[in-house]
Amino acid sequence: MKNTNWTLDTVHSEISFKVKHMMISTVTGHFEDFQATAKTEGDDFKNADFNFSAKTESINTKNKDRDAHLRSDDFFNTEQFPEMTFVSKSFDGDKLVGDLTIRDVTKEITLDADFNGVAVDPYGQTKAGIEAKGEINRKDFNLTWGAVTEAGSVVVSDKVRLVIDLQFTKEA
Known part of the structure; x- marks a missing residue:
């Protein structure tokens, strides 16, 4: 069967994360500059191959000071490590397994996934x-900055929840 290539529709896609702040609230952020591709053997996406990259400089948490701190060596060190990547190993429609690289660390992660199907838009595009x-542990990827409040609360949780919504367009 012939491979089908899919490109990311960035207007209808988002890569975001959520992390506890001081263990009492949740901060949400996302990456504004990212790309992804998929390669399938049909339209069902079973065993699809996914490749993803995001420019770490494009992180946005709606707070300029926090974003500058996240770009520093305390976290992403965007000068030395300008991209984070994900390369899939398997996808069965329920689980997406692959290698996530942040900074200089690559680790296999498993994401719960929902394949929402295929549709043709009003312009004839599939x-x-x-x-x-x-969820990942940020410290596994050398994002190790930590601080504690006077009351003993952790300022930034080690656990980071990933929320990924992707829409692909079938290449002609």
């Missing part, structure tokens, strides 16, 4: 939608 969620 689209496919996928949602994935999971």
Whole structure:
């Protein structure tokens, strides 16, 4: 069977994360500059190959000071490590397994995934939608900055929840 290539529709896609702040609230952020591709053997996406990259400089948490701190060596060190990447190993429609690289660390992660199907838009383009969620420990990827409040609360949780919503366009 012939491979089908899919490109990311960035207007209808988002890569975001959620992390506890002082263990009492949740901060949400996302990456504004990212790309992804998929390669399938049909329109069902079973065993699809996914490649993803995001420019770490494009992080946005709606707070300029926090974003500058996240770009520093305390976290992403965007000068030395300008991209984070994900390369899939397997996708069965429910689980997406692959290698996530942040900074100089690559680790296998498993995301819960929902393949939402394929549809043709009003312009005749074939689209496919996928949602994935999971959790990583930021310290596993050398994002090790830490501070504690006077009351003993952790300022930034080690656990980071990933929320990924992707829409792909089938290449002609």
